[in-house]
Amino acid sequence: EDLSVVGSWSSLPLHKQYEAPFWGEALPAASGGKINVNLTTHNQMNLGVGDVFRLLGDGVYDVAMTVADYAVADAPELEGLDVPLLALTADEARAMVDAARPMVTDIFHDRFNSHVLAIAPYPPQVVFCNAEIAGLDDLKGLKVRASGRMTAKFLEALGAEGVNVSFGEVPGALQKGTVDCAVTGAGSGYSAGWWEVSTHLLPIPLGGWDSVVTAMNLDKWNSLDADTQALIASKVASDFEAPAWASAQGALVNDIACLTGNGDCPAGDARGMKLVEVSDADFARAREVLVGEVLPDWAGRAGGDWAERWNASVGATVGVTIGN
Amino acid sequence: MIGYVTIGLLGLLALSIPVGIVLFLLGFGVDAFFSPFPLIRGLGNLVWSTSNNATLIAIPFFVLLGEILVRSGIATRTYAALDRWVSWLPGGLVHANVATATMFSATSGSSVATAATVATVAMPQAEKLGYDPKLFSGAIAAGGTLGIMIPPSINLIVYGFLTQTSIPRLFLAGLVPGLALALGFMAITVIICLIRPSLGGTRRVFPLGDMLRALLQLLPIVLLFTIIIGTIYKGWATPTEAAAVGVAGAVTIAAFFGNVSRAIFVEAILGTVKITSMIMLVVIGASFLNFTLASAGLGRELETFLDGLGLSPLGTILVVVLIYIVLGFFIETLSLMVVTIPIIVPLVVAQGYDPIWFGILMIVLIEMALITPPVGLNLYVVQGARKSGKMSEVMLGTIPYVIAMLIMVALLIAFPAIALFLPSVLGG
Amino acid sequence: MEEIVLEKLRSWNRRIAILTGCVLMACAGVVLLDVLLRRLGSSFGGTDEISGYVMAIATSWGMAFTLLELGHVRIDLLRGRTGQIGRSLFDLFAMIMMAGTVTLIAVKCWPVLARSLANSSRANTPLETPLALVQVPWFAGWVWFAIVAWATLAAALLLVLKGRFEASEAAIGCFGEEAALK
Numbered sequence: 001e002d003l004s005v006v007g008s009w010s011s012l013p014l015h016k017q018y019e020a021p022f023w024g025e026a027l028p029a030a031s032g033g034k035i036n037v038n039l040t041t042h043n044q045m046n047l048g049v050g051d052v053f054r055l056l057g058d059g060v061y062d063v064a065m066t067v068a069d070y071a072v073a074d075a076p077e078l079e080g081l082d083v084p085l086l087a088l089t090a091d092e093a094r095a096m097v098d099a100a101r102p103m104v105t106d107i108f109h110d111r112f113n114s115h116v117l118a119i120a121p122y123p124p125q126v127v128f129c130n131a132e133i134a135g136l137d138d139l140k141g142l143k144v145r146a147s148g149r150m151t152a153k154f155l156e157a158l159g160a161e162g163v164n165v166s167f168g169e170v171p172g173a174l175q176k177g178t179v180d181c182a183v184t185g186a187g188s189g190y191s192a193g194w195w196e197v198s199t200h201l202l203p204i205p206l207g208g209w210d211s212v213v214t215a216m217n218l219d220k221w222n223s224l225d226a227d228t229q230a231l232i233a234s235k236v237a238s239d240f241e242a243p244a245w246a247s248a249q250g251a252l253v254n255d256i257a258c259l260t261g262n263g264d265c266p267a268g269d270a271r272g273m274k275l276v277e278v279s280d281a282d283f284a285r286a287r288e289v290l291v292g293e294v295l296p297d298w299a300g301r302a303g304g305d306w307a308e309r310w311n312a313s314v315g316a317t318v319g320v321t322i323g324n
Numbered sequence: 325m326i327g328y329v330t331i332g333l334l335g336l337l338a339l340s341i342p343v344g345i346v347l348f349l350l351g352f353g354v355d356a357f358f359s360p361f362p363l364i365r366g367l368g369n370l371v372w373s374t375s376n377n378a379t380l381i382a383i384p385f386f387v388l389l390g391e392i393l394v395r396s397g398i399a400t401r402t403y404a405a406l407d408r409w410v411s412w413l414p415g416g417l418v419h420a421n422v423a424t425a426t427m428f429s430a431t432s433g434s435s436v437a438t439a440a441t442v443a444t445v446a447m448p449q450a451e452k453l454g455y456d457p458k459l460f461s462g463a464i465a466a467g468g469t470l471g472i473m474i475p476p477s478i479n480l481i482v483y484g485f486l487t488q489t490s491i492p493r494l495f496l497a498g499l500v501p502g503l504a505l506a507l508g509f510m511a512i513t514v515i516i517c518l519i520r521p522s523l524g525g526t527r528r529v530f531p532l533g534d535m536l537r538a539l540l541q542l543l544p545i546v547l548l549f550t551i552i553i554g555t556i557y558k559g560w561a562t563p564t565e566a567a568a569v570g571v572a573g574a575v576t577i578a579a580f581f582g583n584v585s586r587a588i589f590v591e592a593i594l595g596t597v598k599i600t601s602m603i604m605l606v607v608i609g610a611s612f613l614n615f616t617l618a619s620a621g622l623g624r625e626l627e628t629f630l631d632g633l634g635l636s637p638l639g640t641i642l643v644v645v646l647i648y649i650v651l652g653f654f655i656e657t658l659s660l661m662v663v664t665i666p667i668i669v670p671l672v673v674a675q676g677y678d679p680i681w682f683g684i685l686m687i688v689l690i691e692m693a694l695i696t697p698p699v700g701l702n703l704y705v706v707q708g709a710r711k712s713g714k715m716s717e718v719m720l721g722t723i724p725y726v727i728a729m730l731i732m733v734a735l736l737i738a739f740p741a742i743a744l745f746l747p748s749v750l751g752g
Numbered sequence: 753m754e755e756i757v758l759e760k761l762r763s764w765n766r767r768i769a770i771l772t773g774c775v776l777m778a779c780a781g782v783v784l785l786d787v788l789l790r791r792l793g794s795s796f797g798g799t800d801e802i803s804g805y806v807m808a809i810a811t812s813w814g815m816a817f818t819l820l821e822l823g824h825v826r827i828d829l830l831r832g833r834t835g836q837i838g839r840s841l842f843d844l845f846a847m848i849m850m851a852g853t854v855t856l857i858a859v860k861c862w863p864v865l866a867r868s869l870a871n872s873s874r875a876n877t878p879l880e881t882p883l884a885l886v887q888v889p890w891f892a893g894w895v896w897f898a899i900v901a902w903a904t905l906a907a908a909l910l911l912v913l914k915g916r917f918e919a920s921e922a923a924i925g926c927f928g929e930e931a932a933l934k
């Protein structure tokens with residue numbers, strides 16, 4: 001069985017440490033040579049991030065993985081998978097994702113003609129600021145670079161101004177004040193040198209956990225025999241999803257140590273960003289904004305019974321209910 | 325596969341099928357013969373997401389800006405002014421060609437537009453003053469290539485877009501190598517004209533008063549450069565936005581210092597739409613070809629090939645340089661960049677090289693491709709403006725400047741700081 | 753007859769190109785205004801998103817104009833060394849390739865729009881632009897390009913069959929790159 005697989009960003013640890021070894025080596029080996037994999041990544045193919053799952057559904061390739069947030073143009077209900085600030089630790093994020101999985105499976109089935117194999121985390125999307133901030137409230141009035149629609153809406157609801165800047169331009173934009181703050185993974189920010197141009201780090205997942213969905217074209221999936229399906233399903237859970245989640249919390253702690261110098265940094269020299277503590281009052285207010293504005297807004301965008309399904313699954317896990 | 329694609333590329337180009345269409349056809353071929361997957365189903369999405377792109381809108385903006393400068397007469401007067409300042413050197417007016425090209429490079433993002441501008445205003449002077457047509461036209465073709473090295477630069481924008489590197493940093497990195505190349509062009513002209521004075525035409529010395537008055541004519545260009553680069557480095561505008569600011573600046577300056585009329589405006593707009601569509605057909609075609617090549621495993625093929633050579637980082641760079649020189653003979657430059665960047669840059673960066681530095685190195689090689697036959701757009705641009713004489717004269721005339729570019733390549737490899745010093749000091 | 757068709761195509765596309773250019777100018781104006789507003793502490797938001805749509809639409813609608821102005825770069829290496837009939841054959845072959853490819857592109861662009869319509873897709877941005885709204889004019893531009901390409905090919909073919917090689921060369925010939933880029 002030949003599988004063409006399109007991975008997520010080739011430069012990030014998720015691909016290098018988990019996707020590439022799993023699809024490139026572990027799965028073909030486990031199949032005893034029955035499965036051959038042809039692996040590339042969407043950035044190596046120069047694909048627009050919004051096209052990855054569209055083309056998967058069209059059968060251009062067999063397996064694809066990318067951030068669920070990139071696909072919300074075609075499926076606004078998918079935003080509910082990755083709501084900012086509801087999960088503060090990797091365990092909580094995993095519980096949220098597990099609760100959301102039946103919904104995600106349905107969404108991918110209906111919208112992208114594909115079968116969900118796994119949901120793995122990118123590191124949580126934290127906030128780098130080149131401005132004096134003491135808490136969440138101080139984001140009010142600042143220009144913040146966000147990625148993803150729900151994060152942008154959330155920032156707007158907090159009184160910040162969303163600015164669109166590509167990843168590569170963020171350091172320059174921070175330095176010159178085109179933006180005051182920017183949201184990205186702590187590890188990405190460390191390796192891209194954002195600590196050079198920002199002073200304060202708000203270590204909370206304001207941009208959510210950027211869940212990466214791995215899915216297979218549905219026709220391809222249905223064409224596989226039951227044994228192969230079972231093999232792929234069990235291997236992807238044990239050899240890809242589980243280790244990726246297991247390292248997520250540790251990676252966050254390490255990355256924050258690297259950026260602030262509070263603790264050991266295995267990745268290189270530790271830097272001296274100021275760590276901003278987030279108070280309980282901050283969290284309470286953020287939740288209020290989320291529950292009062294951002295989530296009802298999303299429920300309207302998604303339409304149908306998505307809000308009820310979300311309440312019964314993800315909402316129940318994190319203790320949040322979207323009102324009517 | 326690399327072999328088949330290269331042969332197919334050369335064959336289809338030789339049949340004089342439009343370059344953009346050739347790239348699509350090759351993509352269809354790769355899909356049909358080398359990929360087990362129906363890649364063509366992705367065609368529509370690729371066309372949409374390649375052209376729905378806020379970064380690339382800098383292309384029409386810069387083209388429009390250049391059109392306005394040429395058609396309003398500002399270009400002609402800049403040339404005349406620079407003539408007053410540099411024609412005393414051995415080589416005379418040849419230096420004015422390089423100097424004018426350098427100045428226009430600072431406002432134009434395109435080499436071909438820069439060469440066209442200088443050729444239009446310079447060519448009438450060559451015969452009048454008895455210049456050797458080879459060196460004279462060679463200097464225009466080569467000087468024009470600075471358009472993509474000295475910021476702003478459409479090619480650097482495309483490089484930054486494809487490699488996710490900072491465009492302002494790339495612009496800063498290109499400034500010193502661009503000016504160094506300009507000086508190199510002038511130095512090699514001086515050397516040649518000292519050996520063979522007959523090539524250089526008449527040296528002319530102008531009175532100081534003339535020279536000082538001429539400075540006034542440079543004002544519009546200096547002003548425009550300051551506006552464009554200033555807004556980028558003040559952080560007021562992104563490079564794309566600065567291109568829009570530049571258009572507004574050019575219109576204002578042209579209204580103030582030159583001619584603008586409804587007719588000139590319409591011509592400028594039509595020229596802009598024409599060139600933009602031409603470039604975009606090539607960019608979209610290259611993007612589709614690249615998609616099929618990547619899906620068919622070109623990256624792995626190339627990686628295996630380079631790994632098989634077992635090269636050191638320096639060895640890798642030298643092989644890459646060689647690849648670009650050879651491909652540069654045949655392939656149009658924007659396609660060359662778009663096709664190779666996603667494959668070559670990750671390999672080079674994996675060897676520990678700085679992507680900003682490599683971007684600048686690549687631009688020198690691309691500049692070379694613009695003046696090496698058989699496919700060298702600047703050669704054709706200059707020949708077109710000449711209207712008489714043989715094509716081969718222009719090709720011979722660029723040889724000294726190709727040598728200057730090779731020296732620049734060696735210097736960049738030996739001293740990466742030439743490119744990286746400025747961005748590291750000024751940030752950006 | 754053929755020349756009337758070509759003349760009509762040229763004049764329509766010239767008007768379309770002027771309109772396209774004006775849209776680009778307007779876009780530059782909006783970007784400039786946004787830069788100024790940002791200095792004053794406010795912003796439209798979303799100008800880059802709009803610039804992207806403008807680029808996609810302007811690109812597709814400018815293609816046919818460029819075709820008729822002989823603006824799509826061709827390498828005139830062998831073609832220029834053959835006689836008049838040889839050149840016509842080169843030109844017709846290139847035109848067939850072009851018309852065929854562009855038609856395929858237009859056909860393959862339809863599913864993109866169709867899916868946006870089916871999913872009521874909205875851009876993944878705060879503006880939430882309905883994608884169909886901007887993809888309809890983009891798609892129409894490619895369809896127009898395909899129509900113009902076939903019409904031009906047919907006209908040129910008739911000219912060649914009538915032995916009017918110079919007229920055909922004026923319609924689908926090759927100015928060489930220099931003319932394309934000025």
Ligand code: NA
Nearest residue numbers: 429471474476
């Ligand atoms: Na330039």
Ligand code: NA
Nearest residue numbers: 652693696699
């Ligand atoms: Na060349």
